[in-house]
Amino acid sequence: IIVERAMWWPGPTWMTWAEAHNSAGSTATGTLWALAEGEEGGPRHVQTYITVANTSAHAGLARVTMLFEDGAAPIESTITLRPNSRTNVRPPEIFPAAFPAGSHRRFATVVESLGADPAQIVVERPMYWDANGVTWSAGTNAVGTRLR
Numbered sequence: 001i002i003v004e005r006a007m008w009w010p011g012p013t014w015m016t017w018a019e020a021h022n023s024a025g026s027t028a029t030g031t032l033w034a035l036a037e038g039e040e041g042g043p044r045h046v047q048t049y050i051t052v053a054n055t056s057a058h059a060g061l062a063r064v065t066m067l068f069e070d071g072a073a074p075i076e077s078t079i080t081l082r083p084n085s086r087t088n089v090r091p092p093e094i095f096p097a098a099f100p101a102g103s104h105r106r107f108a109t110v111v112e113s114l115g116a117d118p119a120q121i122v123v124e125r126p127m128y129w130d131a132n133g134v135t136w137s138a139g140t141n142a143v144g145t146r147l148r
Contacts, residue, residue: 005124034144125141
């Protein structure tokens with residue numbers, strides 16, 4: 001079995017595609033994941049999402065920790081994970097003080113499932129940005145690195 005996550009977005013006509021990204025699926029779940037790359041803002045108006053798939057039949061909690069390239073202290077927040085679901089995390093929404101309007105920051109992220117019976121999770125990082133004056137005309141996706 002080969003599994004991938006492909007995203008396509010439409011072009012100027014209904015029969016064309018303007019852009020796409022693709023990443024391999026995960027072969028395992030875990031409770032601790034790392035993402036090496038994330039970015040918000042700047043001249044390309046980059047937007048990063050952290051997606052957390054809870055493959056467990058029970059709800060869970062996950063700690064999201066941001067590690068900044070500029071050397072600022074790490075920050076963290078806890079998110080709720082519904083059973084058998086995917087949660088989309090936008091860093092500026094859960095850490096608004098770290099991403100003021102007009103700012104540009106690069107970061108890494110660690111996501112850890114919490115509790116006595118932590119939910120089994122898979123973490124990805126889609127990123128989208130503007131190019132040639134077109135909003136979200138480019139993007140990429142990567143599966144996180146499972147640490148545990």
